[in-house]
Amino acid sequence: MIDTNRRARRLRERPPAGVVALALLAIVFFALPFLGLLWKVPWSDVGRVLGKSEVRTALWLSIRTSVASALLAGFFGIPLAWLLARTNFPGRNFVRALCTMSMVLPPVVGGVALFFSFGRRGLFGQYLDQWFSFQLTFTVWGVIVAQTFVAMPFLVLTVEAAIRQADARYEDAARTLGATRSYVFRRITLPAIRPALLAGFVLAWARALGEFGATITFAGNFPGTTQTISIATFLALETDQRDALVLSVVMIATSFAVLLGLRDRWMGRTDGVGY
Amino acid sequence: MVLHGHVVVERNRFTLDASISVRAGETLAVLGPNGAGKTTLLRALAGLVPISAGSIELDGALLDDPDHDVFIVPERRPIGFVFQDYLLFPDMSVVENVAFGPRARGTNHEQALARASELLEWVGLGDHAEKRPDAISGGQAQRVALARAMAVSPRLLLLDEPLAALDVTTRRSVRSDLSRLLAGVDSARILVTHDPRDARALADRLMIIENGRVVQSGSFDDIAANPATPYVHELLGDFS
Amino acid sequence: MLALVAACGGDDGDGTTELNVLAATSLTDAFGAIEQAFETANPGVNVTMSFGGSSTLATQIQNGAPADVFASADEKNMDLITDLLFGDSSVFTTNELQIMVAPGNPRDIRSLADLTRTDVIVITAQPGVPIRTYTDDVLANAGVVANFRSFEANVGGIVTKITGGAADAGIVYRTDVIAAGSKAQGVRIPLDQNLVAQYPIGVLAASTNRRAADAFVAFVNGPGQSLLASYGFGDG
Numbered sequence: 001m002i003d004t005n006r007r008a009r010r011l012r013e014r015p016p017a018g019v020v021a022l023a024l025l026a027i028v029f030f031a032l033p034f035l036g037l038l039w040k041v042p043w044s045d046v047g048r049v050l051g052k053s054e055v056r057t058a059l060w061l062s063i064r065t066s067v068a069s070a071l072l073a074g075f076f077g078i079p080l081a082w083l084l085a086r087t088n089f090p091g092r093n094f095v096r097a098l099c100t101m102s103m104v105l106p107p108v109v110g111g112v113a114l115f116f117s118f119g120r121r122g123l124f125g126q127y128l129d130q131w132f133s134f135q136l137t138f139t140v141w142g143v144i145v146a147q148t149f150v151a152m153p154f155l156v157l158t159v160e161a162a163i164r165q166a167d168a169r170y171e172d173a174a175r176t177l178g179a180t181r182s183y184v185f186r187r188i189t190l191p192a193i194r195p196a197l198l199a200g201f202v203l204a205w206a207r208a209l210g211e212f213g214a215t216i217t218f219a220g221n222f223p224g225t226t227q228t229i230s231i232a233t234f235l236a237l238e239t240d241q242r243d244a245l246v247l248s249v250v251m252i253a254t255s256f257a258v259l260l261g262l263r264d265r266w267m268g269r270t271d272g273v274g275y
Numbered sequence: 276m277v278l279h280g281h282v283v284v285e286r287n288r289f290t291l292d293a294s295i296s297v298r299a300g301e302t303l304a305v306l307g308p309n310g311a312g313k314t315t316l317l318r319a320l321a322g323l324v325p326i327s328a329g330s331i332e333l334d335g336a337l338l339d340d341p342d343h344d345v346f347i348v349p350e351r352r353p354i355g356f357v358f359q360d361y362l363l364f365p366d367m368s369v370v371e372n373v374a375f376g377p378r379a380r381g382t383n384h385e386q387a388l389a390r391a392s393e394l395l396e397w398v399g400l401g402d403h404a405e406k407r408p409d410a411i412s413g414g415q416a417q418r419v420a421l422a423r424a425m426a427v428s429p430r431l432l433l434l435d436e437p438l439a440a441l442d443v444t445t446r447r448s449v450r451s452d453l454s455r456l457l458a459g460v461d462s463a464r465i466l467v468t469h470d471p472r473d474a475r476a477l478a479d480r481l482m483i484i485e486n487g488r489v490v491q492s493g494s495f496d497d498i499a500a501n502p503a504t505p506y507v508h509e510l511l512g513d514f515s
Numbered sequence: 516m517l518a519l520v521a522a523c524g525g526d527d528g529d530g531t532t533e534l535n536v537l538a539a540t541s542l543t544d545a546f547g548a549i550e551q552a553f554e555t556a557n558p559g560v561n562v563t564m565s566f567g568g569s570s571t572l573a574t575q576i577q578n579g580a581p582a583d584v585f586a587s588a589d590e591k592n593m594d595l596i597t598d599l600l601f602g603d604s605s606v607f608t609t610n611e612l613q614i615m616v617a618p619g620n621p622r623d624i625r626s627l628a629d630l631t632r633t634d635v636i637v638i639t640a641q642p643g644v645p646i647r648t649y650t651d652d653v654l655a656n657a658g659v660v661a662n663f664r665s666f667e668a669n670v671g672g673i674v675t676k677i678t679g680g681a682a683d684a685g686i687v688y689r690t691d692v693i694a695a696g697s698k699a700q701g702v703r704i705p706l707d708q709n710l711v712a713q714y715p716i717g718v719l720a721a722s723t724n725r726r727a728a729d730a731f732v733a734f735v736n737g738p739g740q741s742l743l744a745s746y747g748f749g750d751g
Contacts, residue, residue, distance in 0.1 A: 135681065
């Protein structure tokens with residue numbers, strides 16, 4: 001008894017050296033690119049670049065559209081995750097692959113696919129044009145559609161995994177007490193997976209914020225309507241690298257702050273098992 | 276006869292095939308070794324597992340009958356369920372747990388809380404209402420689970436190993452508390468256990484299943500006197 | 516370091532010469548044909564083409580991309596890397612500017628002035644891209660302020676959005692209109708308002724295959740001219 005305790009303590013104090021070495025290399029691998037970027041940033045230009053009205057416009061557009069995309073991803077993605085986790089229907093794996101494909105697709109390809117389906121002459125977009133004289137391309141709605149398209153899988157996979165891990169017997173207990181499946185979903189399932197929900201929302205939001213390939217291909221690029229901070233950063237790389245570097249740092253700082261805050265504030269204790 | 280059922284459930288090489296009847300006001304204990312199909316039987320009665328053949332009838336109403344395409348979903352069956360481990364909702368206080376059933380069935384918040392408070396008084400936990408489930412003992416959790424199941428006034432109460440999660444020292448007193456409480460319940464009761472002492476203390480009648488089949492049923496003393504299988508002999512031999 | 520340079524260009528052991536050519540997107544089809552013809556005429560040379568927006572390519576060259584020849588769609592982007600050239604660049608072909616519209620011209624766009632109409636969705640490229648520079652110059656010549664709805668990353672983005680039906684009009688190269696075939700048509704811009712896009716080509720000082728690079732440039736200026744013409748370049 002004493003022996004095992006002592007052994008356990010020693011293991012905790014000294015993790016295997018090989019594992020630590022590889023983990024350290026991984027950390028360096030992630031840290032170096034950011035150091036490389038920070039090293040190149042023209043710090044004296046930060047004020048000038050952030051003072052530009054087009055930069056502020058792009059930043060504000062990005063904030064609005066990425067939050068809207070994350071909310072949309074949740075509105076449709078949480079029910080989808082539940083369906084994938086808690087029901088067993090033929091072709092479920094096919095549906096999961098279909099609904100998460102945009103995650104691995106080159107974003108530009110996703111943008112082209114959206115263009116041919118929701119564009120003005122697209123498979124469905126043509127009816128939007130015929131019936132409502134409306135097209136998504138060149139509008140803020142197009143940006144939100146493109147961002148939701150690439151961001152939702154991150155939420156779906158996170159939430160599906162959490163629902164799978166949640167003890168389904170609590171849902172059974174609730175049903176025997178007279179709760180319908182949708183009541184169980186709202187009162188039992190959702191509260192049980194709250195940490196994963198938040199993680200899913202933040203992942204989807206971060207992906208939406210960083211997205212530009214699908215967005216510019218599907219929605220275009222115009223200040224105030226479709227030019228997000230990511231698109232502005234990407235395009236600035238070719239015309240004004242100094243601006244691009246400053247914008248990159250702004251995006252890194254924002255994402256880093258959110259990911260850091262997520263861990264500490266919302267995910268509960270970080271030293272426990274799981275989330 | 277409150278409950279009359281012929282429950283057939285087929286799953287991965289295992290088949291449960293048991294006929295079961297319970298009268299109003301009666302407690303039936305279902306005994307058997309691990310994996311005999313006891314819990315599956317309760318889950319089928321509650322509608323958490325659909326039966327593949329047979330039928331389940333409660334108070335003359337058909338709940339499940341695959342031959343006639345009848346299946347009443349769990350939330351519409353007048354059945355209460357006390358689960359093994361009790362499964363109190365961890366995000367809710369004790370009183371919210373008990374009020375969950377009435378709330379789910381559309382009772383307004385105040386009335387549901389009032390009903391829950393009454394039931395907590397009944398199980399002797401009136402002053403624990405605002406505690407979280409992780410702040411009460413196993414025996415108290417079991418009584419909360421009982422109060423929660425009774426809050427929807429079920430015609431049939433199912434108890435799955437209600438004493439298995441408790442340690443040996445508290446078991447005897449919790450068992451006598453439960454016995455006293457169940458005496459005040461007017462629903463029919465089915466108690467699943469693997470412990471013959473539970474069955475003797477709490478049940479009017481016993482049913483023993485092995486490998487998904489009913490091997491013997493009757494009063495405790497009759498079965499103890501004439502065990503039908505080596506398992507029953509082993510189980511009840513000390514009591515004869 | 517030496518091995519890296521050798522791998523990026525120069526003679527391989529088996530005697531073939533690798534030649535890296537960076538060329539403007541609008542040259543994609545024509546230079547594809549020229550590559551084949553050049554390789555047939557010079558069996559010892561293997562040409563690798565890399566197409567992109569001229570400004571993108573200029574940025575890559577500035578950042579040290581291994582390249583032997585650069586063909587730009589405008590003088591401006593060639594000027595950006597003039598210090599990195601071996602010798603001077605020279606104009607090897609020209610391209611006419613046209614207004615690209617949907618087949619059958621459903622919006623009835625006849626002149627640059629129509630690009631100010633609010634019922635017409637007009638798009639162009641972002642600043643810095645040659646087609647944008649030309650577009651701004653042409654519109655300034657005509658005294659027209661177009662009502663743009665999007666600034667695409669390059670001329671390909673303009674073409675895709677018009678052939679895909681999202682946008683109604685945009686100024687592109689005549690070669691783009693020809694390449695789009697039945698999916699688009701061109702509206703000519705009057706000569707007094709139009710200007711001619713100049714395509715310069717140059718050999719990079721960093722090239723390790725200067726002879727092959729010179730031969731390629733000479734080929735483009737010689738036998739390549741008829742191939743360019745067949746794709747709509749030049750005076751046509």
